[in-house]
Amino acid sequence: GSDTPAASPSSPSSSSASAISGTVTVFAAASLTGTFTQLGKDFEAAHPGVKVVLNFAGSSALAQQINQGAPVDVFASAAPKNMDQVTDKGTPVVFVKNKLEIAVPKGNPAKITGLTDFADKDRKIALCAEQVPCGAAAKKVFEMAKITPQPDSLEQDVKAALTKVGLGEVDAALVYKTDVVSAKDKVDGIEFPEADSAINDYPIATLTNAKNPDGGKAFVDFVLSDRGKTVLTEAGFAAP
Amino acid sequence: MSDRRRQRRIGGRLPLVLLLPALLGLAFLLVPLIGLLAQAPWSTLPSRLFSEEVGQALRLSLVCASSATVICLLLGVPLAWLLARAEVPGRGLIRALVTVPLVLPPVVGGVALLLVLGRRGLIGQHLDTWFGISLPFTTAGVIVAEAFVAMPFLVISVEGALRAADPRYEEAAATLGAGRWLTFRRVTLPSIAPGIVAGAVLCWARALGEFGATITFAGNLPGRTTTMPLAVYLALETDPDVAVVLSVVLLAVSVVVLACLRERWISGLR
Amino acid sequence: MSDRRRQRRIGGRLPLVLLLPALLGLAFLLVPLIGLLAQAPWSTLPSRLFSEEVGQALRLSLVCASSATVICLLLGVPLAWLLARAEVPGRGLIRALVTVPLVLPPVVGGVALLLVLGRRGLIGQHLDTWFGISLPFTTAGVIVAEAFVAMPFLVISVEGALRAADPRYEEAAATLGAGRWLTFRRVTLPSIAPGIVAGAVLCWARALGEFGATITFAGNLPGRTTTMPLAVYLALETDPDVAVVLSVVLLAVSVVVLACLRERWISGLR
Amino acid sequence: MTLYADLKVTRGSFELDLELTVEPGEVVALLGPNGAGKTTALRAIAGLLPVTAGQIRLDDEVWDEPPRVFRSADRRPIGVVFQDYLLFNHLSAVENVAFGLRARGMEKRVARAEAAQWLDTVGLTDQARSRPRALSGGQAQRVALVRALATQPSLLLLDEPLAALDASTKLHVRAELGQHLSRYDGRTLLVTHDPLDAMVLADRLVIVENGRVVQEGGPTEIARRPRTEYVAQLVGLNLYRGVAEGTTVVLDGGGSLTIATPSSGPVYVAFPPAAVSLYPERPTGTPRNTWPMVVSGIEQHAHTVRVRLTPDPSATQDRAAPAVLLADITTAAVADLHLTPGQRLHATLKATETQTYPT
Amino acid sequence: MTLYADLKVTRGSFELDLELTVEPGEVVALLGPNGAGKTTALRAIAGLLPVTAGQIRLDDEVWDEPPRVFRSADRRPIGVVFQDYLLFNHLSAVENVAFGLRARGMEKRVARAEAAQWLDTVGLTDQARSRPRALSGGQAQRVALVRALATQPSLLLLDEPLAALDASTKLHVRAELGQHLSRYDGRTLLVTHDPLDAMVLADRLVIVENGRVVQEGGPTEIARRPRTEYVAQLVGLNLYRGVAEGTTVVLDGGGSLTIATPSSGPVYVAFPPAAVSLYPERPTGTPRNTWPMVVSGIEQHAHTVRVRLTPDPSATQDRAAPAVLLADITTAAVADLHLTPGQRLHATLKATETQTYPT
Ligand SMILES: Nc1ncnc2c1ncn2[C@@H]1O[C@H](COP(=O)(O)OP(=O)(O)OP(=O)(O)O)[C@@H](O)[C@H]1O
Numbered sequence A: 001g002s003d004t005p006a007a008s009p010s011s012p013s014s015s016s017a018s019a020i021s022g023t024v025t026v027f028a029a030a031s032l033t034g035t036f037t038q039l040g041k042d043f044e045a046a047h048p049g050v051k052v053v054l055n056f057a058g059s060s061a062l063a064q065q066i067n068q069g070a071p072v073d074v075f076a077s078a079a080p081k082n083m084d085q086v087t088d089k090g091t092p093v094v095f096v097k098n099k100l101e102i103a104v105p106k107g108n109p110a111k112i113t114g115l116t117d118f119a120d121k122d123r124k125i126a127l128c129a130e131q132v133p134c135g136a137a138a139k140k141v142f143e144m145a146k147i148t149p150q151p152d153s154l155e156q157d158v159k160a161a162l163t164k165v166g167l168g169e170v171d172a173a174l175v176y177k178t179d180v181v182s183a184k185d186k187v188d189g190i191e192f193p194e195a196d197s198a199i200n201d202y203p204i205a206t207l208t209n210a211k212n213p214d215g216g217k218a219f220v221d222f223v224l225s226d227r228g229k230t231v232l233t234e235a236g237f238a239a240p
Numbered sequence B, C: 001m002s003d004r005r006r007q008r009r010i011g012g013r014l015p016l017v018l019l020l021p022a023l024l025g026l027a028f029l030l031v032p033l034i035g036l037l038a039q040a041p042w043s044t045l046p047s048r049l050f051s052e053e054v055g056q057a058l059r060l061s062l063v064c065a066s067s068a069t070v071i072c073l074l075l076g077v078p079l080a081w082l083l084a085r086a087e088v089p090g091r092g093l094i095r096a097l098v099t100v101p102l103v104l105p106p107v108v109g110g111v112a113l114l115l116v117l118g119r120r121g122l123i124g125q126h127l128d129t130w131f132g133i134s135l136p137f138t139t140a141g142v143i144v145a146e147a148f149v150a151m152p153f154l155v156i157s158v159e160g161a162l163r164a165a166d167p168r169y170e171e172a173a174a175t176l177g178a179g180r181w182l183t184f185r186r187v188t189l190p191s192i193a194p195g196i197v198a199g200a201v202l203c204w205a206r207a208l209g210e211f212g213a214t215i216t217f218a219g220n221l222p223g224r225t226t227t228m229p230l231a232v233y234l235a236l237e238t239d240p241d242v243a244v245v246l247s248v249v250l251l252a253v254s255v256v257v258l259a260c261l262r263e264r265w266i267s268g269l270r
Numbered sequence D, E: 001m002t003l004y005a006d007l008k009v010t011r012g013s014f015e016l017d018l019e020l021t022v023e024p025g026e027v028v029a030l031l032g033p034n035g036a037g038k039t040t041a042l043r044a045i046a047g048l049l050p051v052t053a054g055q056i057r058l059d060d061e062v063w064d065e066p067p068r069v070f071r072s073a074d075r076r077p078i079g080v081v082f083q084d085y086l087l088f089n090h091l092s093a094v095e096n097v098a099f100g101l102r103a104r105g106m107e108k109r110v111a112r113a114e115a116a117q118w119l120d121t122v123g124l125t126d127q128a129r130s131r132p133r134a135l136s137g138g139q140a141q142r143v144a145l146v147r148a149l150a151t152q153p154s155l156l157l158l159d160e161p162l163a164a165l166d167a168s169t170k171l172h173v174r175a176e177l178g179q180h181l182s183r184y185d186g187r188t189l190l191v192t193h194d195p196l197d198a199m200v201l202a203d204r205l206v207i208v209e210n211g212r213v214v215q216e217g218g219p220t221e222i223a224r225r226p227r228t229e230y231v232a233q234l235v236g237l238n239l240y241r242g243v244a245e246g247t248t249v250v251l252d253g254g255g256s257l258t259i260a261t262p263s264s265g266p267v268y269v270a271f272p273p274a275a276v277s278l279y280p281e282r283p284t285g286t287p288r289n290t291w292p293m294v295v296s297g298i299e300q301h302a303h304t305v306r307v308r309l310t311p312d313p314s315a316t317q318d319r320a321a322p323a324v325l326l327a328d329i330t331t332a333a334v335a336d337l338h339l340t341p342g343q344r345l346h347a348t349l350k351a352t353e354t355q356t357y358p359t
């Protein structure tokens, strides 16, 4: 999925704002809940009469639903892998990237300084499971840094890891920057250089058998527009 | 009843050996809730509570859980009766199979439902082409998912009650000319009413808290399929405090409903 | 028993009005499983089945679910007795509160447990500093999470059975000099055995399928806290086929255990 | 239409093998000791227990005939009163009685009105709205009775219907029941171990012991000629089995006695306890049977005292006495004799008081 | 140590107000019609129902005295036989009997051995390992009996302990029970509505009607001088209440009769049904009481026939007859008179047969 070159975005106002109508159904990864809710509202404001229906869940669950014939126009996945699972995905485009960061409880009570602390048996560490994108990315990072982490838990998603950091259950976890931003009153983020080696792509696509292909296309364009970029970067995402 | 009268109760003092584990059990169930309540951001609670989405999700949750319970009662009580009273070959296996949706991780249950009732599923494709009915991503889908997950609770509770009931009353009814159906309605059902109430409560509560199968089978569309647990899930993604508030709301509603309903039902039955 | 004899059964024909919904209910519970089985990649199943991780997860699941059931029995049966027999003030409220862990989305339940029993939790911090006990990220934590989620099922089932039981047998025991505890052990317990079995089955099955609270409270570390549902969930992320296989394994094991156990228990009791 | 039942039922180690017929309008009482299989027989006829072999039919309407036919209880036109009532606890008395009527399709209001009338007939007007748990034992029994009667069944099966009633109510309800049964043109099978109930209510008695019929006949016939010790005790007679030779009968159970009418071969000898007289000293009168006995038991009945006697082991000169002898005497006589257990006295029996009949 | 019970219990609209004492070694029978409150009284004494007011004590050991004291059933040294047995269905007969012994701390093996012995005494050796459901009604009753006796209680409470037994077993078990009770130095309270049980087993009778004591005394005393119609029927007497003036008593219920001993004021008049003679035509003999009557009921008893008579409405010349009259006649007489319900005949009663006593 990540092989797709960035499509040339046409400005949202230029194209046929009048041509689209009806409902646009968007399936988006749970980690996009905040941003896409915002974008959906903005899109509705820009296209009066159009309704955006958002369905947030884990990317893999969404892929399953789509393959089982869910009525969907746009799919925004948190990982290229899940996008690949979808059979009639059309042409996916990477619209943001996400970078790993070390999350520590507010005030960093365990004095975590960098990735090396993850090899410390005495520290409580949470990572994502390898099966989920942030886990795969973490694995890559540790391989790069030649560190064998000693996790106490392999979480099923970033939020689970973040919850444990927020409650002080673990001393550190590797999560996405966006997650640290969203929970900034509970956790602190520590950047580390190796993060750049494992950047996660978020692809978005209009599905080939969409009921409202025009609306879908318009929404994808809107996400890729400047307005979209602003919303997404504010949440901690990096532009592709 | 005054304290003094209570002292004079018939059964004598409560034995410590029962009281102690009972209180421990109670604490085990309640202390985490207290923890949750202690953490809830009470100051901002009202503003978050009275948003339209919360109301919508709450209403949807109650409607779906109640509908699912009704479906479970309609299908589950006869099924329990079949398991307890009729001599069906391979009953032991059937009984074990009935508990399967309990063991199935709900998400897998949702996948299974999609495989069968989805637009491309075994049965779903026919439903779609013949009747134009499509369950996934509809409120009906939520009800189906909740019923699927919650029905075993009802079946097992009711079957237990049926087994404990004295079958000679059914015999007496038969000698009075009542067929199995009449006997079931007028004799069996009333005598196992406490068991049915218990089962329905389990069923309703389970349906109210259902998350995995619902989000997988019915999706997460606000106003249509976003029940409270799904809203909690989404809130966890953006703002964990809101999630706690929503959970507390869900709990409060269910406690109020159950406290009113069960006490009334039970006292009406005795 | 031959078919002919079965024809001569005492109760007469099964009424269609009961049989139909019963079969519908059965189909509703079983067809999704069939869908799941149809989709399972049977050819590659054995190789996936006999991996070390699967064995480990399965063993852990069984151990934890069984331990949780034992804890639930020890604490839950007395609690049910307290609710059914003792005249506790505010019993209706307590009863409703007991069902709360049912309604709580499991993930929130896990959070609540962390708030109380976690490293910085209300009780957990003392456990840690005084006894050096830390529940999260341990197998014990899995058991606690499962017990928390599963106990209401037991309590409600057993309470229903207690309410349906004839209290005059307890009176008879009292006149024979048996105190409440002896009466409970030797008269009440045996007479509600079917209800307890039903409750324990619900409890065990629920614990076996528990996912949300477990992963939240106890985390996910292979060999220590990765139970089957956790393995299934993670497998869903990468390879849905594997997830289906794992689910089928979990189901098969639970069906076998339940079919053997319950039929024996029940026949032993009657 | 005659009820014909050939019941063969095996329950654990107990085997029932019973043949019964009940004509329309007839009341047959099934009498027998505890565990004789009365309830078992009744349940088989009611359709609550399939017979192992045999047949149950109402004329040519077969109800049960293994292995082919089994008509379930609800499709047999029966009414049953159970030994322990089995009233529906969640229904009031009147609803209990209306149940059968409603099951037979009667409209709710009509059924209730009729049920209320039935309750009237057994004096339970005030209890019509009570739940069974709030009824006393006897009240519950009466509700069960009218519940079964209300459906006007072709066959009425009663399992000890009067057992829990007190003496005065019993008199009343028994008379009531007697009236119903005499007006009732269906068949009635009454299971009881109260001989009075059986004698008063039944046209014919069937005595069951250990799953088999031991005697059958009209109340008077049975009362006069009991064939087993159980039956004799039932009707309050002394009964012995023995071998007669002329006027002497050597009893199977030990002892011998003299009878009035010469006879030969195995016979039953029966006489009422009132025919036995007791004397502190050996009397010298006409009675042909005189035995030294010891008092082993005394029971105060309403108007008489029943004395249980066993042979005096220390006496040898007399002819051997029967192993057990019952005597009924007046309270005044008890006072005169200063009767106490263990006391020795002489019992006499006039040969003319005995009844002899072949086995 | 005397059991002293002053029971005031309110249950719904029913009110019990009863005073009772039971001395050591004494057997008191609580007799009364259905719904009189016998079971309620027994439950209060057993500690299964707190009294609303009053007191229950064993000498100065107070068991129940609202609002302060309430000793629960398990801490009262009692044994109870319930009206519907309440045997534990999951335990065998011998385990049921051993239950009380074990509850009092006896070692398992010893308790079972002793329980087995108890079962022996009521002839249930073979049923020791049976579950209650596999016992017949009477067998279950006997197990319940020994279960209560086994713990050697200070106070034995029996709620209709012989109700479900058949005639022959009842004789045996009643005698057994009588022996136990006479050997037993505790107090016994026996609830029954079988007058025979009460007369045979009890030293003293307490008759309850509608929650109140209506008569109390020794069996003979009560049998001779019943004070209510219920008691009279119980002991098989005709009983009337009326006002005497010389040898004439004007009955409260209508009619009048002549007595032997002159008396005055309110009195009871009692006479046995056997004292009444029946004639198809008006007799001309000495009996001072002669009434034209109509047969309203006939009951065949074992040896006699009881005829229920009501005044003949068409007859006017005679003195008014009592509203109901019972007569006992022989079967032969029935045949002679061709007795059928509705038949008119004349009843006579010799004044010397009547018993008169002040109310
Ligand atoms: N469910 C059962 N299983 C095995 N044996 C049984 C069962 N029910 C009854 N029996 C046995 O069958 C025999 C007959 O029992 P039944 O109840 O018919 O006696 P009954 O004549 O009605 O006695 P009673 O007058 O005491 O009620 C008894 O020996 C009893 O032990």
Ligand SMILES: Nc1ncnc2c1ncn2[C@@H]1O[C@H](COP(=O)(O)OP(=O)(O)OP(=O)(O)O)[C@@H](O)[C@H]1O
Binding pocket: D133, D134, D135, D136, D137, D138, D139, D166, E011, E012, E013, E014, E032, E033, E034, E035, E036, E037, E038, E039, E040, E041, E083, E193
């Ligand atoms: N739980 C109850 N609630 C209300 N009233 C009751 C209850 N139990 C019994 N009664 C009433 O109390 C009265 C006395 O009942 P009780 O059972 O003591 O009578 P009893 O003398 O034992 O009669 P029986 O000989 O028929 O057993 C009856 O009128 C009955 O209706």
Ligand SMILES: [Mg+2]
Binding pocket: D038, D039, D040, D083, D159, E136, E137
């Ligand atoms: Mg019987």
Ligand SMILES: [Mg+2]
Binding pocket: D136, D137, E038, E039, E040, E083, E159
């Ligand atoms: Mg009573």
